[in-house]
Amino acid sequence: VKTTSDLLALRSDAYDVLEDGQVRLASARQGVPPVITLSDDYKLVDQIESLGVPSLLHCSSLAVKGPIRFDSGVVLRGNVSFENPDSTTKTVHAGLYENESVRL
């Protein structure tokens, strides 16, 4: 774990944390980790903590640009991106986002 992107993936359901301390990619992912690209707004741990953790179990790639916050219950599938050109934080509401580019 070297970056906040690694940490976000690890904190999501893309990985299983087992009782014996082992961490494994969820079996549904068939050995392929999600590719996460976060803008400079998320370089620090505090910043991804306020971002929130969406479901990434079936997410191939996630790109986030600009200040946003995931409600609990956000599920991402396939290739999804979010962009907020403003400097005020926008919220991504609960629900399924599948293969789409969302401009907030």
Added chain:
Amino acid sequence: MACCYWYHIPNSSPLARRGLFGQPLCSTSYQTMEKFAAFEKKMTSAGMGDAAIRAFRRSYEALIRRETGMIAETSITPVGGLPSIGDISQNLTADRSLLSQAVVIKLNGGLGTGMGLQGPKSLLSVRDGVNFLDLMARQIIDLRTRSGTAVRLLLMNSFSTSKETLAHLEQYRAEGLAEPSEVELLQNRIPKIDAQTLEPVTWPADHELEWCPPGHGDLYPAIVGSGWLDRLLAEGVKYAFISNSDNLGAILDPSILLHFADSGAPFLMEVTQRTAADRKGGHLAVRKADGRLLLREVAQCPENDLEAFQDIGLHRYFNTNNLWMRLDLLKKQLAAGAGVLPLPMIRNNKTVDPRDKTSTPVVQLESAMGAASHP
């Protein structure tokens, strides 16, 4: 994942007395000795032992000889096929007699400053109430339970991570993972060098900033200087599995332990194929001069060769920094080398206060643990 292993060059070999680029080492001049006296004094008064001082001295002498520590593309060739983990016979039931001779060492000296953390990176939470350190503790407890052996866990802490790490481990006292004398291997720290004068830098505004960590190559002087090497050997422990504490996938694999024990090698490195995400990480290569494997970190790559460095199709393997070491052979090697492993010096140019780019320019010397493959 693949493994590679090799023997240390005996100290009596002419190669062991040559520098990284094959120049014979000149004998230490009087002037160097005089300059080093100030470092020795500073380290001694800060409580550093002989092993740490000797290792630093070796790097300092390389600096004085104006070695750059660079490894040019023309001096190496790419690494071909290595034995793969798939070729090793799988041994799922842990071998008790081997495991009872093993120690798991976690490099836990890092602060999560890159991610804006003040404290140890291993205290970063992974899930609610569970951090990296908890996972390491659970892994070792699980290994002990499954194998019925008391596999040792040692955390190589730095001055900046020791206190908070030990405080967190209090909750594992019942499992024997809380007592510093049982779980901690404390890293050394070394003086930053004034880039102009090559003397110890002084920074009255904050004396702490006069010191820096020596890189994980410090494992060798630290394990000797702390007395842990002799203690482990006396306990009958001879296989060490060493990995970074932020590598959650680095779990002692009994199949590799068996393979390593059978091989009789002093050192084994777990390597893996580089992916697009690993362009900046160090890679393995073969040194043309003697056909030996070496590691090249980005700080050791001349600027003109950066393209080749980042070519993951050319230099295919990177060091996971999961290493296996035979402690009895390490002890012999150290004895033959007057207590020092001849690790290549890595030079970093910084400023004494990293947040103030106008403060005194300094040189920070480092060495890499995995570089013990090519003394």
